[in-house]
Every structure is written in structure tokens, then in C-alpha cells.
Amino acid sequence: MLELSMSLDEDLGIDSIKRVEILSTLQEKMPEAPAIKPDDLSSLHTLQQIVDFLDANLAPTATTSAPTPQAAPTSNEAVCLSGVSEVLLEVIAEKTGYPTEMLELSMSLDEDLGIDSIKRVEILSSLQEKMPEAPPIKPDDLSSLQTLQQIVDFLEKNGPFVTAPSQQLIDADSVMALHSSVESQDIPFDFELDRHILATTPLDESSQSPLTLPHGQTLIIADDGTNLPEQLAQSLSSHQLNAIVLGPHDELPDAETVCGLILTLPDSADTQQVIDAFTLMQQLGPALKQAVAQHGTALLACITRLDGQLGLGGRAVAAPITASLAGMIKTASHEWPQVTCRVIDIDESVTADRLANQLLQTGPLEVGITADNTVQTQLIAESLDNKLSEKLPLKDEDTVIVTGGARGVTAEVATAIARIYKCRLLLVGRSPIPESEPSWLRPVSREADIKKAIIANATTRLMPRDVQVRYEKVIANRQIVETLGRIEQAGGKATYASADVRNAKMIEEILDAARTRGPVAGIVHGAGVLADRHIEDKTTEQFDMVFGTKVEGFANLMRAADRDELKVIINFSSSTGRFGRKGQIDYAAANDTLNKLAQQQKSLRPNCRVLSINWGPWDGGMVNADLKKLFAAEGIQVIPLTDGANYLAREIDTPVQGPVEIVILGKGSDLSLNMQDVTNTEKPTAPKTPSLPLAFDRVVSLTQLPVLTDHVMNGKAVLPAALMIEYLGHAAIAENPGMSMIGMTDFSVFKGIILNAQDDLTLHVHAAIADHMDGDIETAVAEIRSGENGKTLHARATVLLGQASNAPDASDLPRPQMPYPIANDKIYTTPGLLFHGQQLHAIAGVDACDDMGIIGRLNSAPSPSQWINKPSRTTWLTDPLLVDGVFQLMILWTQHQFEQPSLPTKIDRYEQYVDRMPSSGVTCICRITKQTAHQVTCNVELLDNFGSLLAQITGYHCVVDASLRDAFLDNQLGQKVQA
Template structure:
């Protein structure tokens, strides 16, 4: 598969980082009986498990054993599996054995290399000859498999390494064999050179079991996605790949390892530094820091001959060289002339470099040496080190090219390219005892692969992996590996520049690249190890097979993999949005047609929705059938279905999809109506129950206008990355952006019919351009027809200038008031009452605390449910004693926050005195200390061992409940072991007497989604696994009932009601691993506790921010907060310091 640079790109520095991937889909395929899968033996049980697993699936497996001198232990396999033992690793022997396998067992259509875990070399990481021998052998095997593998429509070249399961970028597990990184460069290059061969490099955690490892490899072999070339699986089987994204520097307050700043005392050892691009970077560093440089190169140091001096014209200089050769009685052949000319120009360039460094204020010395010869290098360095001082940094810029397709490569090509990059670095490191800076000049060829540069890609990927390895072991060293694209200079001739321009490949100007090196080494915080300089590559389209193809692809759906679907629940159950189903189909097609882009769909039918309940199928099947195709476009029919328990098909979605090589330019929507209705602008469709969508889908910010004929809304997409979107990433198009169009139909139906709606059909949809993160856009809906049971509309998403992003035509939804009870926001019943109540109660127009409390409520509360027979309405506006089955925690605060608004009565929470210093109390105290607020004192603390404290508590309770109209929440048992799992056995008679005395009802409360038992000091007070909780209210028990019972029976009745409530409400939400990962990343970046990270992330995802909260979030992100010197400003600064644990820099004006 070949790649091109993304059009209209600019020179930029991209950070190489891990990106989480969903589990691979499974392509239905048939293994041919006369084809062979060649599998190398790594000497571990993984080989046995993989061979067995493939054989059970019908594959014909042959095992290739390396010589005992390389891998001493061979896997013991069944006699039914053919095996070949290599006597040596010479190219001739490898070629012979591959031919014999083909002749004896069948044509090789799959090759899987299992690299041994480690060959035990620790002190000579880059010099392990066994590792190198295996790598070169696989390189040569690939060379001689080219004809066999490219002869089939589906063939495989896989390499499997054992780094850390995170492609060398993991933080928890170390690895010892960066040379194995070469397999990634080789595999990615073959992916470009061999268009129809499925090439992938896999990195498995060393701690994964053999059978699990085999299953993961097999799952990758069946993956239909050709575009992914490398994946990793860590111990938790989290699947990741590497991407290059815009490098966002960490705020200064986020911590990080600091290195010593460059100065005139810094001494760099520089390979390839006498000439070319590396020399220009060295000159730039000399100008910035006046460092010292020991430059290494192959050019011999000679004095310029007298005949060449002062001659700058190349033609004239050639004539002088010819005359000099003739004067010596020799024949001036073109080779001799060019050799002397090159030597003269080379020496001049070195002299110019040395002179430029000195003029910039630095010092430099040039040594002519073979950097792969460690002994010679050390000998020559002795004098330079004595003169300059100890070497503090290395810049490795040397490299050799031998560009050829792999089938034309030679062993010598491999050695020349490999030794300069890898052995050269090894030699330089051997000369230095302690480094402050390690700068590696790698190449985009290593990160992406590149046609004709398989050996160069191998060497550069080893450098990349070594950079991560070295940083892991020496965290205070500033390590950076620059993966350069082509530079404007050196080998890039005007002709090559023109060729690059035709392919939209940016050439790096010398001044731009040099500045990047200087700026990177100027930084004191250095967390980024590998950067790509250039633009992202996109796949080039290849030749399509002339016959119309069909594909069958399988997928398992889980809520755990798609947590955002909790925000799209109907009737209490998450439901797959129709736009996600379409994105699923389009995304599945993308890797089948590299270079093509999704453009349109037609006749999209919703036959049955996918609901995440007991009806969820074990497996869903996509059938793709090509209808017609050309080199410009491909059209397919796509269906999603599953099999019932009786093996009958159940159909869900059907659509006709079109892909194009070039998407037409954005059309202009000419009837955009931006009229604003002031009454509509104040509506909040997500809060008032019009829409059921949770935060992940909340993109509508304002309804501008609505009429029987049309509607316009203003939108901003919620910030969701591909990890959060799980199995439905925004690849072909953004499914959330498309879902907003259907949300508009629901708003319109609610407005005019007071009913709910469900999608039925979309006659046509077109996609032109993505919507940028944070960009304001508009959705205009034109009504085509409407009846009591159906709405048909055209909907267009566009910018303010009318340029169309996406549009759908003749889209139908059903209208039914019978659906109303299902379309209730899962995260908050009557949520629209929360903010108005609290603003009224606190007598404030707007309060930053409400944003945080609302955000916590949306993140952690699923439902507030009451027993219908309890006649909940009858206890609204009254004092109530709530008795809960759980200890005080954040759930008590959120319960009180929500139920206070739902009942119209503020709720006071009673807690033990030991909780007075908890983070919850600290936070609430600060929130209620806002300058325009008076603390409402909603928390009461008591010392259970102090009788006076108890009496004072009861006195206060009676006062607020009688005089101030408050309700009360008390937890009847203080052990976290309960958590709705064990019956409550204890209840103080004081509370029963209190209810009777004050003539107030007792309402039992069940908190579902319990918390783990932890010491108070380390307690998070958030639901375990960051699940959402449910709050259940049981039947009210009135004083009249209690008075009729003996004292003992009163307690029995209440405990019975409380425990029965817990028995019927044990179901809780699954853990939210994506939010948990976001929290842990925040902890690492900000250097704060988990509590603070949770609060920050919850605030960050809030859909509504007031000015103060926006200022706070931006300040925390930047690490610097600038505030007015006012009570409000100082309050916000104190909150920022509390959230960041004092790490925030604040300036008061």
C-alpha cells in the first residue's frame, strides 16, 4: 500500500503518541488447501499455541526454526505440522529452503515472524549480533517471498515483537531489545511496496500468556483493515497504534523531567556534522548557545590543492582537475575527475561549517573517522575531549541510502545502511559516560515506511525505539528523535522538489528545520521523545480488482467498549444511534478502498434498532456487495444483521453507500435563516426534557428559530476523541455531528406535536467536509411534509457563510406520543429544575459552584427514581427524613443537590465529625464562600462519642426542619461493606422518635453503585470504576403508621422497607474505563491526586461554562491564571490552587 502527503499541509512538528483502537473486526475468508502459512519459531509455547489455533481454522502451517546458535530451544510441535530447520542464515540457504517449502507443501501466502522475547543481552543493547541476524534474515526472507506473496489477492506479512505491548512507548513495562524495532520499519515499508499484501507489525506485552497471545495474533490476521500497519496489546489487552498529532506543549506547572540548559560549557559529539543538514543545525545551536562541537565524518581532512584555490566555478574547477591529472601522466576519466571534485567541495563545506561555528561564538573540531569503528573513534576523541571537556550530548545525524525495492536489495545494502545508523550510535554511546542530551536524526521513512527504503526504515525505527528505551532508563536526559521528512537541500534537487510538489509533499526549509532543533533543545521540560516533522500521510488509491467483490465482516458490540452510548439511552437502555450504524458501515469500507473517501448514502433504512439489553446479539454481521465501480468511485450495498438463536437472520440497517477519490467542493446553502427568536434562545433542550441525549451528544447550543416550515439551531460539537467513541470513531464522518440533525427533528416534533420520534428512512445523504473542534456551525431544517405520525425533512449542516458540511434529504421519522415515557434523559429526571431552584434558594443569578455540582451530577448520577406507590408528589414541599443504606460520600451531596430541587426543600446531610476535613467538605466550604453567597450550612457534623455533640445536633436538626423548612438525610449504617450488598441491621430509635415528634414522614433511600472500602484519608468518594449511580426512593412511612406500632416493630418496619428496596435495586452501571484513563492521564500531566483530576475532568466536560469557570479551566490548562484583584478573583484563584494542589501560577492585576 502506498501513501501520499495530506494536501495543503504545512511544515509542523507532530508528536508520536499512542492511540487506542477498538478490537478488530473479523473478515470471513477461506484458506486455500494448496497455500502455506510460514511461521517462525520463537522457542516459546506461543509458537505452539499459534500453530494449533491456525490449524484449527483450516490453515496449512509450516514452522521455520532458526539455527540452534541463534535460538537454542525449539518448540515441540505435533508431527502433523511440517517443520524446516535452518542450518545457517546465509541468503543462499534461506532462498533454497523457501523454494523447497513451496515445492513440497504449497505456495506461501502468509508469513508470520515471532521474534524471541529476548536474547539476554543487556550491556550491549545495540550490538547484539543475534538480534541483528534474525532481523536481517527476515529482511532477506521478505525479499524472496515478494513474488509468492504478491501473487494472491489476500496474503499476509506479519511480524510479532515483545516490547511492552505499547509499541515501546509504555510507561509501566521496560523492554530490552530496541533492535526489534527494525521489524516495524520493514513491515511498514513492505506495506507500501506490496499493494495487495496485508502487512502488520504487532507488539505484545511480555506478560501476556501464550494462548492469549496466539488468539490476539489470529484476530489481527482476520482484521479487514489494511490501513493499520502496527498495533500493540498491553497486559490488559488494550489495543493501540501509533499516530503523529500536533504537539501541544505541557503547561509549566504540569511537571516533567528537567535537563541541564545548554551553554558554552556544553560539548556535543556530532556524527555527519561536517556537512549537509546536520551541519546547518549545529551552526544554529552555536548561534543560540555558543556550545562546543566535535564533528565526525567520513570525508578525509586534506589541504586544498594549490590549483583549486580561489576557484569557485565548477566547470573551471573540473578543467583544473583534468589538467592536474594529465600532468601526473594519468588519464582523466570521469570517475577520477568527479571523485576529486567531490573531495574538494566536501572539504570546503567542512571548512565553512567550522568557520560558521566559530563566528557564531562556538568552538568546533572535525575528526575524519568511521563511526562504526568504536576503537578508532575512542582513540581520536581523546585529544578533543582533553581540549573541550567531557562530552555532554550526542547528535547522531549520519546516514547512508541504498534505495531499491526489496527484491533488488543485497546483504551489503543492508549492512551499509544499518551499520551507519545503529552501530554508529553504539560507538558514540560507548565514548560517553553520562549524557545530558541525546538527539537522533531519524526519518519519516521509519515512522511510515517508504518505497525503496526498507533497510533505511529498519535502521531509523531502531533509533526511534532506542530513544524511548534510553529515555525510560535515563529520565533526566533530554532525548529526542526527529523523524524528518525531506529537507530543502542536500539530495533534494530542483527536479525532486517539483516531484514532491506534484505529490503534495512538503519540503522542509533549512531555516525551519534548524529552528525546530534549536527550540527543542532550548526547552527545559522534555517529555516528548519522538516527533515527526512534516505532514500526515494519506493512502494512495491502488488498482481496483475488475470483478465486483463481496465481503462479510463480523463485530462484537459491548457497552464497555462504547461508554458514550450511555448518553443515548431510550427507555433506560442504551441504543445505537442510526448515525453510528452508518458510520460503522462507512468506516468498515474505508480500508477496503485506500485513498477513497465516503461521499454519500442512499435509501438508508432503519429496519430494527440495536439496543444494549438482553436482546443484544453475540455478534453482528456486515454484508458488503459492490454494485458498480470505476477508478473515480465505488458504490456498494451494505447491510447489518445478526443470527437469532434459531439461526434465522435479523436485519437492522440497509443502505447504498458511495465512495469517491475526490469529494466535490462544498456547496453553498442559500436559504440560511439566522433570525433569532429571543424566547427560543433561552430554551435548553437537553435540560428541559425535550432531548434525552447525555453530554456526549449535546452539540446544540441555541435554537435560533422554529416554525411549521423550518428550523435553525446553532451548534458546537462536544469534544470526544476516538477513544471515547470506541468502535465508532469519526473516520468516514463524525456520527455525533450527523446525530445532531436527527436531534433537530425531535425538537421540532416536541414543539409542534408534544411527542417523540424515531428515525425510519433517509433517502439521501451527502458529506463534504469535517467540522473542526470548537467551531460554531448551524443546522437548518426544511420541513417537506408532516402528519400526526410522520415527519419528512431536508437538513443541512453548514457554517455561517452557508458552506455545507453534510446534508440529508427526505429524511423520515415516526411521530408518537406513546414513546414519550421512553424519551427521558437517563441522567436526570426533571433536571431542568435543578439550577432554577438553587439560584432561587441561594439568591444568586449565577454561581460557579452550580457548574461543578451540575457536572458531577451528570457524570455520576444515572436515575433518581421513586416508588409510584409512594405518591412522591404528596411529599413535595414538606420536610422529610431520608434514611439511606450507605455511608456519607459524594452520593449524599449529589442526592441532596438533585432531590432538594425535585421536592422544593433543601436537604441537610448529617455526617460524622471525622468527615469535616474531607475533600468534600473542603470543596463545599469553598463553593459556598463565594463573595455574593451566604453559606447555607447544609452539612451537620457530630461526634458520636460525645453526648453533648449529639444533643446539639438534634437541637439544630429540629430548628432547621421547623423554622427553615429543611429535609434531612441520615445514613443508618456506617459501613461501606453494605453498599447495597448486605442488609442493614442497625437503626437508632432517635431518628424514629424525631420523625414522630416533628410529624414528618420517613422515606427509605437506596444508593446503587457502591463505593469501595478505603481509609478516610485516601477515600475518593466517587463510585467504584466511575460508574453512574441510581438513587431509589421507597414508600414513605408516615408518623401515623409508626404511632400505631410498638417501639420494636417500628424499627423492624423501617429496616424491612430499606432492605427490600436494596434487594430490588442491585443493578448498577458498568465501569467507565475511558473516563478512568482520562483521569489517570490528567493525574500524570498535572501531578495532582485522583480526586483533583476527577473534579478537573468533570468540570472540563460540562456543557455549560460561565465566564469564571472558563477562565479557571483555561488557566489550569496553561498553568497560569491571570485574575482581577477582587473578592471574586481571589476566590477563583483559591479554587484553582486547591484543584491543582498549589501548582498554579496566579497573577492578580
């Protein structure tokens, strides 16, 4: 899910503290990478920018070699561009909790990922550790690095990283001699997936609730060149709205008066007109959100002209291009959830009054209306067996065109088709066609050996960048050859062509060449690109690239195959087109358009099996076991490559009158989280994997937690990590009655909980049923989330449950000895040293502080009722003041050592040996175990007055950053600070 284009802030919600932590981890994993200094952070806004920065400043060494394309770089390997991207995405995922598959290089650090300046430092510091040879990112660099892609670009420009090669028609027979033969594989024809058919069901309009827009406010209707917008404006005006029709060259009305936008398109709209509709929506987005803030409601809708039944009525689809608007509106429903979003499909019988009445209802999101019927979408679970018919639709002389290249998912699909149908496969991709390898290159296969051979046989001196480019060309060559070989081994005939699907002339030439070998009988359109950005940040160039590759590419294929008697047409659509997805408005628009273009082709080619498969995520190289667990917790199962490819080969053999739009997800996925009505026509064959059970909700506000008035940074109240630990512990024992919390492992803060003076936020605290660990200890994963469907992850830990064990002896390791230079009574009064108010004055005194660590005496917390209004418990599970005192002592240590503050990010393990911590305070010893420019790790002991061990922390991690100084100084609640 992670991509280098993703923004740390907007896409990933990575604040400045988490950013420092991520960069510090990168430094560890890439010790040869350059140090990223605090001054570099402001320009690194996306994962790509981080990669680029490291790339640009990475110094080559004589003894290093680049990683293989599928392996993460190790400490003794120089990092190629793909390696930098992988490491950056890995660090972002680790520090924010986002699945890697969600991340894209186009994402903005601020807006898409929510990564503030502190989190940025943390991320860059981790990058520095993992890539010590990468260039340092200076403060002056940070302001220009807004996206992940820019970080990668920055590193590339200043270091020896490289980009990929460039781009006609070659048969497998011609390339098999280019490399060693491909071994035959006996792959069973089987698959286990969740298959849902898109259909409609009647909607009882009396069950809908009216949408009340503010009287006299402006409701904009985009002009589509027909009479409908004017007629609709008149009908809506009768509802006391100022409904106006806006032409393509008209000036926008005053934003403060706007309460709604209704998008339309001409039936024969082109890509530019779709982009114009997106631009209008983008321009008016702030006005719609402002209308919600002022009046409590706003409307964003579109009118599509398919058939009045969302293209599912079984008759010709009138204007499939208008479905692009539906994809946009569905994405807006995720990005702007406060705005009422509607998709209304009509046929020619619908009057303006009937349309107006339906627009002024609150839902469902997608509705189709005719003169006398109203429908909504539903998904019907329908399995498919693996039994093929006796008379297969494709013959061995048939050619199937497959766009999307000769690598990855489309390559797997092409191989499966060859295995079943023994036909010809012509794969079209943007990579250049394979070239014959010289004799000196053929015997070597390891990356290091390939690069040595390239250098040894070069006629001129090569720079590391040149070597990398040539190496990547070799690998691309071999992967294409391997795919063609696999297709031949599977029983098919394989050809590869290099072309851009948006180039109509190239596509025509390729199909002309294909016809000389046999009839063109099938099209599988799998080409696609991504450029994920929030609506506000999406450029028209990005939209054009993503939308055009899918839609114009399909149009070119259909135009070129107009005289061919096609037996099968398959569009690789996406669940993003069906449900919408944050950051993918262009991709949703393109895929929903593909869905309806496929419906149109079904009516034009009644003897052709037409499919538009709305795929969920595939099980690729970036989806590891941990990500699968995370997807499963969110109700999503990935599609195994072999299962997905076998399924599609089987679907080709279903009747031509079968359904067109089909949603395919990994087995056991939960569609309810995608806000769709799902009707199951069969009993599930396997139980669905649930998300963590909800233990309780907690409203966080200054009224509910008065203690927050003494925990303020940057003029905003911040929920202490120590209280997060309490909440996670509460959740675990709530879901596991009779058990006691004795500790915690892997506590991580992914996104801080930050409030303005008047804010409140509902936290959803989840915990699992305990699993047995060893001995008498059981474990339960717990999480703190917020937002719709708990989409924002704030913290996670594994809670240890059982009976408190006997405490080990306190460590006899050397202790810090040097006196602390600041008097105890000045600790909380020295500006910028700490930010904590009176209720959180945890440190009673500092006894010693030096390179080894720090020793201090800590005060115990008062009863929960003094911090929390109507607490759920009368006693603490830990002691949040003592825990926060550990954090405060470490702030003093980093201030003393680095002259920079710090904040907690992670605790590897916390163990408590008493049921309740003493009320008389404790002695705390922090011993430093590791330190870098932006991250410090220590072990902690909490001792009673007799020196006995009460609790200990193994692996406390904090992020260090000079920019925290200003945040510490601004420790009084502001009145109008933006959240």
C-alpha cells in the first residue's frame, strides 16, 4: 500500500516527531547513507523526496554492490534507486503504522501523510542510519521537499542512484536464446477468492431522509450543453435555493455563498472535459467544507447518463464517460466525509423535478432513477468453480492482446491463459524489447557478478550510475525473456511489443502485425499508472496521465480491434472504481469509466465475453506477513498471484451473457467496511477474519481530561503517551476479564492526539482476546484509533496479562555519576527545557547526568479523579506520572547532551513487578544503550526507597530534534490554532 510518491503529512499522517524517528531508523538500516540533518527536514515532504535526497548524496565505494531488485539493501551494499525507495517506504510504514501498500511516492508529507516537522526529522534520521552513505539533508533542503517522490529525487540528484531504461515486436522463439531456458512448472488449476457480482436492488424512496440545504445559498450546476441543467436549476430554485448553471468559461460565484455542486458531462465528453469537471470540483472543495462548518451541510453530486440503473439494466449504456464523475464523487466521500455525496444515474425519461427531489435526499451514495423506478447497487456473493467447459472459447490459433507489460500481475495472468487455452499471447508494455546478451554476460546471474562483468567489458570508464542503468536493463531484459519462456512452457505462443497504449498509431500497427499470425480474438487491458494525491493537491497532469492510460488506452484498443471478431474483452479495473479511495480520484474515475465502457461493449458485441474485474490488492512483493495481518484486521484479504491468474483464466470460460462488473478480493474479505450493501447468495466457506474487538470509546477533551491543560506544545493540548499506555491496558483487561496487566511490549505511537482548547475527539480503543505466550503469561494486541471506521491509528501495543512475577535484582551496571548542572527548582522554570505544567511536574530532583545516562527522583501520580472527569477506574494500572517522568528525564538528558529536546516514540518492553506502584515516588535510572543524531535508546529501572526493582523498561526510544524547542516554549493553549 505504500508508494514513494506519498506525502508524509497528507497521505500518511506522519507528524514531525514520527518523521525524526523514521529517519533515525533509516540511518540504522542503511549505515552507509548520508546523515539527514534537522535543517534538511523542511524540504522532505514525501517518501520519494527522502529517497532522492539520499540518492543524490550517497557516496560510492569501491567495495559495495547494489541490491538485487527484490532484496532490501544491506549494510555492505550500495543502494540503488529502487533500494532507496524500498527503504524509505519501509521506514515510513514502521514509523506511522501505514501498510506499505498504501504508500506512494507522490504523497505529500504534510497533507497526505500528516507528517509534521518533528516526525520528518525522525524519519530522515532512520533513513540516515539505514543508508549512511546517503547525503545529509540540510534545513535549506527541507522546504522544497514536499512529497515522498521529492525526497527520492533529492537523494538521486546528489548521489549515485539511477533511474530505469527506455522502449516495437519480438517472438519468444527469437529471445529464448538470449538467456537460459525456463523450467516447466506443474501448477494446479485452482483458486480461492471472494467473487461478488455488481447488481441493483429496488430502493424505497420513502425510507430516505431529506437533505436540508441552507435557504438562499448558491447551488452550482455544471453545464453539459443540454437543457437539463437549466430545467434542474428551476426545479431546485423552488426549494428556496439559488440554483445557477455554470458554463465552462463563467466566473465562480462568491465561495461564501456556495452550499453545493452538481457535476455533469456531455455524453461525448473527452478526457479534457473530465479534467475540467475535476478542476471545478477541486476549486469548490474548500467552499463546500466551509458550508458544512457554517451551516452543517453541503452537497456534492453528479448526474450520470448510463441507463437509469447505473449501467446494470441490461440495455445499451448511453454515455459511459459520465461514469468518471461517479468515481470522483465516491472518492470525495472518503476525503470529504462531512460533505453529502450523491451519484444519480438517469435515463431519458427522468424529469428535472424528479431528479431534483432525489438530489435533495441524504442517500444512498449511488442511486439510479427512471420515470417510475429507483434502484441502488448491491454486491451479490457468487462463487465460481474450477471446472472448464468441453468447448473452450479460445483456440490455439487465436491471439490475445495483453497490455500492462511482461512482468508482475499481467505476466502471471498471461501465463495462466496460455496454460488453459494454448493460444497466442501478445504482451504490450512500455519497456524496450529484449536485446541479445553478449557472450560474456550470459554465464553470470548474481547482481555483483553482472556489474563486474559490465565494468570489465565496458569500452569507456563507467560511473556507478552508468553501471546501475546497464544492470537494470539486463534485469528487465531477462524478466521479459523469462515471462515469454514461461508462456511457451505453458503451451502458448508468446510475443512482446513495446508501445504506449495512449499512442493510437502504435496500437493499430501492433494489431495489424498480430493479424498476420492469426485472428485477434481477445483483449486484456491491464495497463495502468498511479499518481496518488489528495483532491486538493492533484495536478491536472497527474489526472491526465492516470485517466488517459486506462480510458484512452482502452478506446485505442477497441478502435484498432473494431473489425476483429473478439471472443473476450477483459478490463483490469479496480475496487477503487467501485468504492472510491482516498488519494485516487483519477484512478477511481478511470476505473469506473472502464466498468461502463465494458457494459457498452457487451451490448455492441453480444457474442463476446466482456468482463471488467474490480480487483482488490494482489499479494505482491511489498505485502509481507505483517501487512497481511494488518489488511485482515481491516477486513481485507489479498489476492494470491496464482489464484488470481487462474480465476481470470476460468472466468473467460463463463457464458457470454454472464455479468460484466465483478469484484474480486482475497478469500475472507469483509465488504461491509467499504460501505456497500452485500447480499450473500451462499454460505461462507471460511470464517471472516474480524478486526480487533472494540473494548470501549473514550472522548478526549479538556473537559474530560483537565490534566491536558498542563501538557501543551505548539499551543495545543497533547494526550500524553503515558495515558495512551493506560488506555491500551484498560482495553486488554476489559476484553479479558479476570486477567491483570503485568507489562507491555512493542508500544508505538503512530500519530499524536492533538487538541485545540474547544476540541473533543472520540477514541476507539480495541483489544484482542488473549493468546497464550509462555508460562503463565498471555498476550493481547491493543490499539487506539479514531475517525470513521477507526481509519486513523494512533497507538498500538501487545499487553502482557497474568500475575506479577518476582522482581529480578536491580542491575549492577555502572550508574551515571556527574552532577546535573541545573538546580532542581529551575527544571520547570527554565524556558524551553521542559513544557509540562504543574500537574505533570514528575521530577522531584536529578541526582546525576552524564554520557552514561541520567538518574532522578520521580513523584507518583494522584488518583485518576484528579486528572480525569469521571474516570472509568479508581486506580492506575501503571502510574502515568512515573512513566511520563521517565520521558521527562530523557528530555533533560538530550537537552544536556545535544542541546535538543526529545519525545517518546516507542517502548520495546515494559515490565511491572507490583500490582500498584508506590504513592511515595521512585528512583529512576536511565542507561543509554544507543544514540544517533536524532534518536536515543535507553534501558530504565524504577526502584523503591530500598533499591528494589518495581518496574523496568527495555528499549525506550525517543526522537531528538531542535525544532521541538519552539514547541516546548509555546506551552499555553492557543485560542484559534488550526487542528
